[in-house]
Amino acid sequence: MFIRNERSIQEFMQSYPVVSTIVIIHIVLWLIQGFLSLPIGNTLFQLGAGSNYHIAQGEYWRLITPMFFHAGLMHMLFNSFSLVLFGPALEQMLGKVKFILAYVGAGVVANIASFILGHAIYTHVGASGAIFGLFGIYVFMIAFRKHLIDYQSSQMVSVIIVIGLIMTFIRPNINVYAHIFGFIGGFVIAPLVLQGVRAYSPWQRRRRNRNRDDEGIQFDPNRWKKKRVPSAIKKNALWIIIVILALLGLLSRIL
Template identity: 45%
Template sequence: MFIRNENFKQYINAYPVVSSIIAINLIVYIMTLIPGIGDIIFYGGMSVNGLIAEGEWWRIVTSMFIHAGFMHVLFNMFSLFLFGPELEKIAGKVRFITIYFIAGLSGEAATFLLKEPTYASVGASGAIFGVFGAFGAILYHNRRTTPQLRQILLPIIVISVIMTFLQSNVNAASHIGGLVGGFILGLVYFTPKNMLRWRKY
């Protein structure tokens, strides 16, 4: 399920939303490395609670596409590369987009509410945790019929949450906010009734 066997072209054709999000994040990261303009993009787009409170609302969106270093963007995009396709296939393009962005916004909202005005953050982690949360909702709705999926996903979700609190310089509020946002939206999307209706079209 989470082992990718497609070649590059097959992957892009099969999972256009995930591929587009990964491409945008990588392009933005490369742009932040350009002298001069890179600092403008990074500092002009990062999430800063105090500046958001003053009306710079775009930061809650732009910060989801900015990363603080190569390992940061590599880890986040590799996670999306592995886990995003299955959710895009299950949910469809539009529902996947809403899960990803609403989870990301949920992470930003949690950061805004729980962190001090000077707190600054970047990264797609909240949105990616929303993907995990959506999978958690799928497990909840199908808890009696998906033992293999449960054995794979539950340890991943639990370990990801634990590592959130063990690592330094991690925005735990964004991770947990994104996880909860993805789970709640997944509860709405992935009811057996909705899943059955999707299969009819």
């Protein structure tokens, strides 16, 4: 369910326009603010950060905008890679509109919790609340819509959630409210956005049809040699990627 089969970045962007757009926004905002250090970048950051003081003054757009800003390169990369790994399957399953509502809705719940439970001058940025909302949807599927998620994917999500919650409480400078309530928000939103979703989503059909097409191609006798990957590496590729990303996120907090 989380294995990507797209042959190029262009194909990925065409298949998952919402996920791609969000990641592009992450990168552009970081480039303007962090890498290029343009004056407008600092202004945008100051206007978009989740500041409890300014929200209390009526700047309610800050309940949405913080999920698109990040506090550094590794913070941006880690959240963007997480979205690329776990967002596409849901985007294809729910459709663009429902996916946007679920993602932004969970992020808003996370930011409201940060406003209510955080101190008066608490400031935060990051997409992790919205991403934990996606995990909340997956956990709802595992608990109540088992026909929508395969066993291997459900195991993977369960492990990632446990690791994510542990890291939430042991890593410094983490918005605990956003992680916990983003997850809860996604779990609560799940039954609304999953209405009418069938076991065989468009994403699953497309993958199944592509596999059949691949099996029917016989004109290149060296085709399989070109694509052959050691079975152990192929089987555990996603786990390797997840571990590397987790280590990068951890190291970014230590160094």
